[in-house]
Amino acid sequence: MRLSARNQIKGKVVGIEKGQTSGHVRxxxxxxxxxxxxxxxxxxxxxxxxxxxxxxxxxxxVGTN
Structure with missing residues (x-):
């Protein structure tokens, strides 16, 4: 994935919490x-x-490869 934004931090998904209408990814x-x-x-x-x-x-x- 190529983006113009330079503030990119690579990592691993360590948590996913789904709510009623949206959720949070850590x-x-x-x-x-x-x-x-x-x-x-x-x-x-x-x-x-x-x-x-x-x-x-x-x-x-947040993007994935």
């Missing part, structure tokens, strides 16, 4: 950083294993 990144992102159930269902957190000024996007 990623254990480089250097022990743990990042949590809120997303839809449809997006969560595509996750597993490796992930990349892409951080913008006020948002965090």
């Amino acid at each position: 990623i254990d990144g480089d250097g022990g950083i743990v990042i949590s992102a809120s997303m839809t159930h449809a997006a969560i269902d595509e996750f597993g294993g490796d992930a990349v957190a892409v951080i913008e000024a006020s948002d965090v996007m």
Whole structure:
């Protein structure tokens, strides 16, 4: 995956919690950083294993390879 954003942290999905309408994914990144992102159930269902957190000024996007 290629993105123009430069603030990218590679890691592994270590936790997924689904709520009624959305959920949270936790990623254990480089250097022990743990990042949590809120997303839809449809997006969560595509996750597993490796992930990349892409951080913008006020948002965090998460992508998988």
